[in-house]
Amino acid sequence: MLSRLIEKVRLRLLRRREMDGMALRRHFAARYGIQIGLYSYGCFDPMRIPAGTIIGRYCSFAPSAVILNANHGVGFLGLTPYFYMPQLGVVDRETVPRSRCTVSDDVWIGHNAVILASVGRIGRGAVIGAGAVVTRDVPDYAIVTGVPAKVARLRFDPDTIARIEATRWWEGTPADLRRLVAENPALVFAPAGYRLNT
Numbered sequence: 001m002l003s004r005l006i007e008k009v010r011l012r013l014l015r016r017r018e019m020d021g022m023a024l025r026r027h028f029a030a031r032y033g034i035q036i037g038l039y040s041y042g043c044f045d046p047m048r049i050p051a052g053t054i055i056g057r058y059c060s061f062a063p064s065a066v067i068l069n070a071n072h073g074v075g076f077l078g079l080t081p082y083f084y085m086p087q088l089g090v091v092d093r094e095t096v097p098r099s100r101c102t103v104s105d106d107v108w109i110g111h112n113a114v115i116l117a118s119v120g121r122i123g124r125g126a127v128i129g130a131g132a133v134v135t136r137d138v139p140d141y142a143i144v145t146g147v148p149a150k151v152a153r154l155r156f157d158p159d160t161i162a163r164i165e166a167t168r169w170w171e172g173t174p175a176d177l178r179r180l181v182a183e184n185p186a187l188v189f190a191p192a193g194y195r196l197n198t
Contacts, residue, residue, distance in 0.1 A: 011044070015044060053069070059107045065115075066113070070117050071117055073096050107127075111131070112131045113129065114134065119134050123137075123140030123142060128149065141154050160194075
């Protein structure tokens with residue numbers, strides 16, 4: 001009980017630097033097995049984000065978004081977790097397979113979105129719409145919506161995506177982004193209409 005209280009206080013203090021705190025990221029990797037890139041937020045919750053999840057940089061998670069890494073044993077005698085969770089004292093080992101999900105850089109996951117255990121990767125720049133139930137991998141720069149989630153459209157055409165990818169902006173710091181905005185606002189705020197001066 002005391003250890004839970006200590007952890008709760010520790011997390012409250014560490015979350016003060018949620019966007020860029022390395023101590024918070026190290027703590028989540030060591031204690032919960034969740035790797036979270038710099039400048040990502042909304043994903044520091046081991047009740048919603050399971051062990052083994054890898055999250056890239058600059059990701060935005062709504063506070064009600066969830067990633068799942070297993071299903072109940074629908075072929076078992078009963079659906080109760082007593083048949084698959086060893087910590088409950090009935091089975092000696094976990095009896096359902098756990099999956100791992102990689103969320104690439106610059107992904108936005110909306111309110112009440114659910115990422116099922118069948119999803120292995122959410123592509124860079126993807127948008128998961130509010131209330132979506134994602135059952136399969138999501139391509140880079142796709143907007144997925146619905147139940148089950150389907151690609152509604154890509155955010156940009158292939159040429160624009162190639163230009164965005166060439167910038168590798170997500171590898172930069174906020175200071176780098178500030179310079180990019182100052183030097184090239186057309187690229188930042190309207191990449192689909194931006195053309196290189198060649």
